[in-house]
Amino acid sequence: MLMPSFIRDRREALVAEVARKRVLVVDDASLVRLYYRDALERAGYMVDEALNGLEALEKLLLQPADLLIVDVNMPQMDGFTFLKVLRRQELPLAGTPALVTSTECGPQDILAARRAGANFYLVKPLTQDILVEYAALLCGAAA
Amino acid sequence: MPLIRRTPDGVQPDRPDAGEALATLTHGTRQKRWAAARALSDAPDAAEALGRALSSEDDPHVREAILTSLLRLRSAASIQAILPHLRSDNASLRTGALDALRAMPDVAGPHLPELLRDADPDVRLLACDLARSLRVADATHLLYGLLEVEREANICAAALDVLAEIGGPEALPVLARCAERFHDHPFLAFSIKVVTERLSAQTPRHRG
The missing domain is CATH 1.25.10 (Leucine-rich Repeat Variant)
Structure with a gap:
């Protein structure tokens, strides 16, 4: 079945808008990284990956990102420690928007994320549509 | 060349004996707590005290030193001292505990x-x-x-x-x-x- 032209035009416009946006996915779970990459690349983003906060900091110092998608429980450096360290860096690096995605769903977890410097918090598991919607929102692209 | 771990404040304090270390582990300055945690790495009976200290320790460097000492003790007692911290609300402590367990698969398994x-x-x-x-x-x-x-x-x-x-x-x-x-x-x-x-x-x- 052919896609109606107005939907195709809208999708193409959105892909063009995010085409140069780079997202760094920070998560130790390979399947999560693959799932996020699949959704984000189909939406037009460039995607890079880091396995923990330490690796993410190293990558960001070499190449900035437009959005961070950050897990909480990771080896070597957890997501909250990573965000706290990041927010102490100089601008514009310190201001990189961060979406925290975690299995932890208590109010204390959301508060801890906010205190660490998260811009938004979503509880796993996510659908790919929700992920892309919040990525667009935090990147400043039209959702 | 051996890796020399620096203290949180960059100064190497004198190494306390086990008795002194147990006394300052939770009550000394940040630097003394760090030195105490390090000094207990070869005191097998200190695992329980190190585990208790983890619960109240806020400083990430001291916490790291405590977990490193528990890791070096590598005993059933050190596993028992670490396991409760998997339930911590603190993400840093939770993942630190998990990292320590991962590093001693023979006793954690x-x-x-x-x-x-x-x-x-x-x-x-x-x-x-x-x-x-x-x-x-x-x-x-x-x-x-x-x-x-x-x-x-x-x-x-x-x-x-x-x-x-x-x-x-x-x-x-x-x-x-x-x-x-x-x-x-x-x-x-x-x-x-x-x-x-x-x-x-x-x-x-x-x-x-």
Whole structure:
């Protein structure tokens, strides 16, 4: 079945808008990284990956990102420690928007994320549509 | 050249004896608490005190020193001192405890079955990550067993992530049953498809 032209035009416009946006996915779970990459690349983003906060900091110092998608429980450096360290860096690096995605769903977890410097918090598991919607929102692209 | 770990303040304090270290572990300055934690790395009876100190310690450098000492003690007592911290609300402490357990698979391994059956779903989820590091022969079968009964999608996802690395073709029927139970979870459906494809492509020669 052919896609109606107005939907195709809208999708193409959105892909063009995010085409140069780079997202760094920070998560130790390979399947999560693959799932996020699949959704984000189909939406037009460039995607890079880091396995923990330490690796993410190293990558960001070499190449900035437009959005961070950050897990909480990771080896070597957890997501909250990573965000706290990041927010102490100089601008514009310190201001990189961060979406925290975690299995932890208590109010204390959301508060801890906010205190660490998260811009938004979503509880796993996510659908790919929700992920892309919040990525667009935090990147400043039209959702 | 040996790696010389610096104190949080960059000054190497005198090494206290075990008695003095136990006294300052929770009450001294940040630097003294750090030195005390380090000094107890060769005091087997100090595991319990180190575990208690972890509960109240706010400084990440001191916490790291405590976990390192528990790691060096590498005993059943040090495992008992670390395990409760998997339940911590503090992400840094929780992941530090998990990292320490991962680093001593020989003594942490026997606790895997009970951790995978824990009433707290957060502990079961972390236990899946522990299985990744242990790579004991039983780890895959424990994860297969978990996938048959686990009701939390996130825990199944964590088990799948590990099985993608250490599982074998014998997991395929388990994955199929898991897919049926979680047919309405897009992430699990995606993950099961990926892992199924990987494990289906395996031959016994490919397994490490």
